[in-house]
Amino acid sequence: MAANIFTPRAYIASQGVTNRAASLSRPFTAKLSKQSPRAAQFKPARSQAKTDRQGDAQLPVSAALAGLLAPFLLDVDPALAVNPLLTGKTVSLVHPAIMIFLFGSTAWTGWLGWQWRRARLIPAEVKELKAQLPKPDAEGNRPRSPLDQQIAELEETRKALTKGGYRDKHWNWGSLLLGLGVLIAIEGPVNTYLRTGKLFPGPHLYAGAAIVVLWAAASSLVPAMQKGNDTARNTHIALNTLNLALFAWQVPTGFEIVQKVWELAPWP
Structure with a gap:
């Protein structure tokens, strides 16, 4: 019994809350379960994968712009890049x-x-x-x-x-x-x-x-x-x-x- 007091339902029952109040606490407990450490562990990974996919899609454009601007920004002999x-x-x-x-x-x-x-x-x-x-x-x-x-x-x-x-x-x-x-x-x-x-x-x-x-x-x-x-x-x-x-x-x-x-x- 001492171990269960730390669960949300046991804690509410120990405080003498009515069944109606206990039912109102269920969304709160569901929210807590969704934000569990295990769920939070995988959320950044999915966000990072999405960011990586966006970066991969934009890489050709960035590379093209860098190639166009490089002769103007770097001290490179133009004759080396010309036919x-x-x-x-x-x-x-x-x-x-x-x-x-x-x-x-x-x-x-x-x-x-x-x-x-x-x-x-x-x-x-x-x-x-x-x-x-x-x-x-x-x-x-x-x-x-x-x-x-x-x-x-x-x-x-x-x-x-x-x-x-x-x-x-x-x-x-x-x-x-x-x-x-x-x-x-x-x-x-x-x-x-x-x-x-x-x-x-x-x-x-x-x-x-x-x-x-x-x-x-x-x-x-x-x-x-x-x-x-x-x-x-x-x-x-x-x-x-x-x-x-x-x-x-x-x-x-x-x-x-x-x-x-x-x-x-x-x-x-």
Whole structure:
């Protein structure tokens, strides 16, 4: 009897509680049995297994994110994680090869633009020369003048320039120069970084960045030029002239880099 007094029912009976009160104590005893040490022993294990399963499901995503961020967070040579084809001579020489083409394209595009400018300005020049011709006499006859031959030559020149389609050619080559030029100008530094893990600030890099800015600035003036804004036209010409001069100045430094790539970069 002494041992049973420690059970909930025996304890209630010893205190003289009624059967009604004893029945009310049953949920309490059931709760105590559910929270027994043996049940509590297995509950953390089930929770831990559930957590492990969730961790296993999330592991691929975490691993993928870690793989993407690792090159930015760790001091690792980017060339070690890149396909060797992208860092070899073949791809590395794409930049200088296309830049030589773009240098010639810049001069060619400027010449096409100048021809279109001539065709556009000739009518005003002809009008000015015609105003200088001698006045006709009372019978409507006008004496011959050396200006007549000059006017005829200018009109023939304008016809030839108009048939040449220099305006459309200038626009087409300018669009190619802007699109391909910006692409290759970005490709060069990216290729350098993939090969060496760093960039080399200097005249070539700074001049290349300035050329891209001048391309964009000159192109942004086209809408105003189409509306007849002479200030925009003159600024467009000035920017492209500066661009060509900067391009020519940059060529020797580019050849120096090409020599280093040829000596140090592996094939292919």
